[in-house]
Amino acid sequence: MDYDDLLNRGKSGLPENVETRGRFEVPAARVLQQGKKTTVINFGDICDSLNREQDTVAKYLLRELGTAGSRREGRLTLNGAFTADSVNAVIKKYVESYVMCRECHLPDTKLQKEGRRTFIRCEACGARYGVD
Numbered sequence: 508m509d510y511d512d513l514l515n516r517g518k519s520g521l522p523e524n525v526e527t528r529g530r531f532e533v534p535a536a537r538v539l540q541q542g543k544k545t546t547v548i549n550f551g552d553i554c555d556s557l558n559r560e561q562d563t564v565a566k567y568l569l570r571e572l573g574t575a576g577s578r579r580e581g582r583l584t585l586n587g588a589f590t591a592d593s594v595n596a597v598i599k600k601y602v603e604s605y606v607m608c609r610e611c612h613l614p615d616t617k618l619q620k621e622g623r624r625t626f627i628r629c630e631a632c633g634a635r636y637g638v639d
C-alpha cells in the first residue's frame with residue numbers, strides 16, 4: 508500500500524480505524540458527550556491496540572487537549588466537550604510520536620524509562636532513540 512492509497516482510504520466515509528498499516532489497527536475513539544464532559548468509552552481497547560499503559564496515553568491526551576479528566580474501568584472522561592475527531596487526531600499524533608518506529612515504521616515498539624528520559628525501543632528492527 509502506498510501513501511496515496513492511505514490518503515484515499517482516509518477520505519472514504521467514516522474512519523473505522525485511526526491508523527491502518529498491515530496488521531496494526533487502532534480502533535477509532537468512540538465518545539459520549541454529556542454536558543460539559545466527554546467520555547472515551549473504548550479508551551482501554553485503544554490502549555491495548557497500542558500496547559501502551561492507559562495511564563501513559565491518558566496523560567498525553569489530557570496534556571494535548573489541555574484539560575483534566577479521570578479514568579475508570581477502561582473509560583476516560585475528559586472535562587469539556589470534545590468531538591471524536593479531535594480525540595482521534597491526538598491519538599494519531601501519539602501513535603506517530605510514541606508507537607511507530609521512526610526507522611522501520613512498524614508499531615512493535617516499547618517505551619523505556621531511564622531517569623527522566625523516555626526511549627522507544629523497536630523490537631522489529633532494534634532501533635532505540637529518545638523521545639520527549
Ligand SMILES: [Zn+2]
Binds near residue numbers: 609629632
Ligand atoms: Zn523499527
